[in-house]
Amino acid sequence: MSSPKNFSFFRLVARNLQNRPYRNIAMVLSFAIIAGTLFSAQYLAGGARQSLENGMNMMGADIMVVPEKYAAASQAVILTGEISTFFFNDTGFERISQIPGVAKASPEIYVATLYGQACCAGPVQIIAIDPDRDFTIATWLKENPGVTLGKDDIIVGSAISGDIGSNLLFYGHTFHIVGRLARTGMGLDMAVFTRIEDAYTMANESGVKAVRKLTIPPGMVSAVLVRVEPGAKPAGISDEIKQQVPGTKTLTPNGLLSTISGQLGVITSVLYGSTIAVTILSIPLLGSISAMVAHEKKKEMAILQALGATKSFIVRLMMAESFSLASIGALTGIGISALILVGFQDFIAFTLRIPFTIPSPLTIVAYAGSALLLSVVIGGIASLYPAYLITRSEPYETMRKGES
Amino acid sequence: MSIDKTINVYGALLVLLGIIIILTPWIIFPVCEMQGIYVVTAGGANLPMTCGWTARAETGIGALIVIAGGLLIVRSTKETRQAVGVFTIAMGALVILFPTFLIGMCKVATHPCRMTTLPALEILGVIVIIVGGYLVWKPE
Amino acid sequence: MITVNSVTKTFGAGTSEVRAVDNVDLEVQPGEFIIILGRSGSGKSTLLGMLAGLIRPTAGTIRVKGLDINTLNDNQIAELRSQEIGFVFQFSGLIPTVTALENVLIPTLFCPNGPGNRDTALGLLKQVGVADRADAYPGTLSSGEMKRVAIARALINKPSILIADEPTGDLDIATESEIMAFFRQLNSDGITIIMVTHNPDLIPCATRTFRMSQGTLVRETESPLCPGGQRTRDKNTDSL
Numbered sequence: 001m002s003s004p005k006n007f008s009f010f011r012l013v014a015r016n017l018q019n020r021p022y023r024n025i026a027m028v029l030s031f032a033i034i035a036g037t038l039f040s041a042q043y044l045a046g047g048a049r050q051s052l053e054n055g056m057n058m059m060g061a062d063i064m065v066v067p068e069k070y071a072a073a074s075q076a077v078i079l080t081g082e083i084s085t086f087f088f089n090d091t092g093f094e095r096i097s098q099i100p101g102v103a104k105a106s107p108e109i110y111v112a113t114l115y116g117q118a119c120c121a122g123p124v125q126i127i128a129i130d131p132d133r134d135f136t137i138a139t140w141l142k143e144n145p146g147v148t149l150g151k152d153d154i155i156v157g158s159a160i161s162g163d164i165g166s167n168l169l170f171y172g173h174t175f176h177i178v179g180r181l182a183r184t185g186m187g188l189d190m191a192v193f194t195r196i197e198d199a200y201t202m203a204n205e206s207g208v209k210a211v212r213k214l215t216i217p218p219g220m221v222s223a224v225l226v227r228v229e230p231g232a233k234p235a236g237i238s239d240e241i242k243q244q245v246p247g248t249k250t251l252t253p254n255g256l257l258s259t260i261s262g263q264l265g266v267i268t269s270v271l272y273g274s275t276i277a278v279t280i281l282s283i284p285l286l287g288s289i290s291a292m293v294a295h296e297k298k299k300e301m302a303i304l305q306a307l308g309a310t311k312s313f314i315v316r317l318m319m320a321e322s323f324s325l326a327s328i329g330a331l332t333g334i335g336i337s338a339l340i341l342v343g344f345q346d347f348i349a350f351t352l353r354i355p356f357t358i359p360s361p362l363t364i365v366a367y368a369g370s371a372l373l374l375s376v377v378i379g380g381i382a383s384l385y386p387a388y389l390i391t392r393s394e395p396y397e398t399m400r401k402g403e404s
Numbered sequence: 405m406s407i408d409k410t411i412n413v414y415g416a417l418l419v420l421l422g423i424i425i426i427l428t429p430w431i432i433f434p435v436c437e438m439q440g441i442y443v444v445t446a447g448g449a450n451l452p453m454t455c456g457w458t459a460r461a462e463t464g465i466g467a468l469i470v471i472a473g474g475l476l477i478v479r480s481t482k483e484t485r486q487a488v489g490v491f492t493i494a495m496g497a498l499v500i501l502f503p504t505f506l507i508g509m510c511k512v513a514t515h516p517c518r519m520t521t522l523p524a525l526e527i528l529g530v531i532v533i534i535v536g537g538y539l540v541w542k543p544e
Numbered sequence: 545m546i547t548v549n550s551v552t553k554t555f556g557a558g559t560s561e562v563r564a565v566d567n568v569d570l571e572v573q574p575g576e577f578i579i580i581l582g583r584s585g586s587g588k589s590t591l592l593g594m595l596a597g598l599i600r601p602t603a604g605t606i607r608v609k610g611l612d613i614n615t616l617n618d619n620q621i622a623e624l625r626s627q628e629i630g631f632v633f634q635f636s637g638l639i640p641t642v643t644a645l646e647n648v649l650i651p652t653l654f655c656p657n658g659p660g661n662r663d664t665a666l667g668l669l670k671q672v673g674v675a676d677r678a679d680a681y682p683g684t685l686s687s688g689e690m691k692r693v694a695i696a697r698a699l700i701n702k703p704s705i706l707i708a709d710e711p712t713g714d715l716d717i718a719t720e721s722e723i724m725a726f727f728r729q730l731n732s733d734g735i736t737i738i739m740v741t742h743n744p745d746l747i748p749c750a751t752r753t754f755r756m757s758q759g760t761l762v763r764e765t766e767s768p769l770c771p772g773g774q775r776t777r778d779k780n781t782d783s784l
Contacts, residue, residue, distance in 0.1 A: 015642045306625070306631055307631070340527070
């Protein structure tokens with residue numbers, strides 16, 4: 001063991017921590033659990049929110065008009081990828097386009113495909129669009145200028161397998177994959193976008209080519225996506241739409257967000273509740289370990305004072321040891337949590353039935369920072385009373401007590 | 405004597421990791437064929453999918469890691485430790501490469517092999533690499 | 545250097561009150577080598593503690609290099625201790641979690657602009673004869689070696705005063721002679737030494753000797769400086 005160049009405060013702290021490794025490991029584990037739980041809660045909540053934002057941005061719509069009866073189904077299509085086929089009883093599309101404040105309106109037809117597709121474990125959601133009016137895929141197409149949605153072309157969600165240029169078969173009709181959307185963590189990842197006319201072609205041929213016939217009633221749509229003019233209020237236009245086209249429901253990004261928040265709320269309550277519970281349980285444990293340490297170190301601290309250490313030095317030394325353990329524990333807990341959360345994110349989102357995507361790196365750092373801060377604060381609190389006790393005692397009396 | 409004791413701990417750790425790697429694709433986070441998802445041929449036979457072949461490869465690598473750990477327990481000199489460390493790093497890399505590049509998993513995102521088996525193997529592979537690195541560069 | 549004026553220290557109160565130090569006066573000049581003899585329980589360690597500013601007197605004043613300890617707060621006393629006073633504990637008092645060399649360097653943490661550094665520390669360990677044990681932990685050192693390290697530690701910041709409580713207490717005769725020779729060297733280099741011992745054989749090394757008994761300090765006859773460490777009394781015939 002080589003000696004240091006010059007002895008520093010931090011080297012003293014490090015040396016003290018190397019003593020009694022098992023007890024220190026216990027403290028590190030406590031901090032790891034506290035920080036890991038908080039980080040996980042924030043990560044999941046943040047990831048769900050991020051996914052919704054991405055998805056909503058991708059949709060590009062301020063309002064989504066759907067049949068009232070199928071409002072839940074349409075939410076499920078977007079959020080969790082549950083597949084549906086449904087239509088408006090009344091088209092209403094022209095009426096919606098003409099409502100003042102509506103900048104753009106885009107019709108969409110939703111069709112659930114059959115089971116047993118080569119590309120996928122289960123059926124996928126076909127979303128047929130009018131390329132002239134669509135503003136959802138339009139954004140993506142603008143970002144990928146080499147791609148056009150021509151006859152029998154499809155743009156697939158990120159979770160659909162199949163290389164660009166390869167073919168997929170739906171209802172017996174062959175489609176060509178020309179593009180893949182970015183991951184949103186929402187149900188749209190399991191969607192396939194094609195043109196409305198190709199959907200009709202597919203439906204017409206399905207009687208012959210497919211296992212089951214698909215019927216798309218002519219002139220009917222499943223949903224109308226609406227973008228409002230700048231300055232116009234989506235809420236007011238929503239009301240107008242519901243009046244003009246009875247039997248419809250309007251979905252907004254905020255509305256979808258609150259649906260998810262409700263589901264997510266349960267999960268995050270459990271997680272945040274666990275964080276609080278773990279913290280409350282840990283403080284007495286950490287406090288008693290700190291008190292034990294303080295008792296053992298009384299003589300040592302007295303010696304340091306006799307050698308010239310001020311009381312504030314002693315306090316700083318004890319707090320530094322506690323902060324070090326808290327930081328090591330927190331970083332360990334955050335690291336392990338991050339490893340599990342990132343590695344198993346698909347599984348977690350699938351099981352919890354929430355949309356999920358990894359939050360931005362800056363956000364993750366912020367979550368880690370707050371979890372670290374919580375641990376450090378708890379470490380500081382746990383070491384305060386023992387530090388106070390030590391500084392109150394007379395060093396010389398403490399030292400003499402140890403002598404025979 | 406204490407050096408031997410420490411190395412034995414790492415040998416035991418490698419044996420444990422090897423066993424976990426073997427068990428992961430079959431029991432802990434089972435691949436598709438263990439959950440009844442097969443490729444059905446035209447003749448009606450059930451064939452394992454890509455993930456099944458990865459699972460078999462991981463079983464082999466897991467066994468090798470167990471052997472490496474056993475070697476370290478039985479003979480714990482500095483040279484053995486470092487040699488085992490080097491090969492452990494390589495085996496850890498294979499644990500990660502089999503399901504990602506070399507063989508792969510199912511393409512469908514919602515298959516259990518992608519959602520659970522793959523990340524579990526990736527994490528295990530990273531742990532094995534770290535243990536191997538420590539064995540190579542461990543200070544005396 | 546140090547002026548003690550009618551200093552008293554009592555512990556406890558009422559019927560359990562103990563007068564450890566009772567109305568002691570003492571004047572220590574710079575460069576002196578003071579030895580205080582006394583049984584255990586005579587109050588000598590308490591007196592030393594007060595001289596080092598570790599214990600506050602119940603009554604009386606203590607001035608160290610002109611500063612009245614009663615007027616200094618804890619931090620100021622700590623600063624004074626780190627810069628001017630080297631203290632050797634009766635039980636050596638090494639920190640068990642750091643090596644011998646690091647123990648010697650600990651006081652440099654409290655005196656960052658002081659003269660102590662790694663080289664000085666190694667030099668001191670060499671002077672006390674344990675340089676080869678610099679990287680050893682206190683748990684592996686003999687009591688004699690620990691004492692030597694403690695002495696080196698007391699000297700790292702080049703204090704002007706060395707206060708030692710039974711520095712040769714549990715050492716063999718040969719080691720004791722070596723330590724006393726080292727102390728004499730330090731004293732001739734100008735360091736004021738105040739030492740407590742129960743071994744009267746060491747008296748010849750002092751400029752002045754005192755005896756402490758039941759809290760009171762009595763002057764022994766002035767002795768000449770110890771001529772090369774010769775022992776003038778047989779240890780076994782003397783009793784305290």
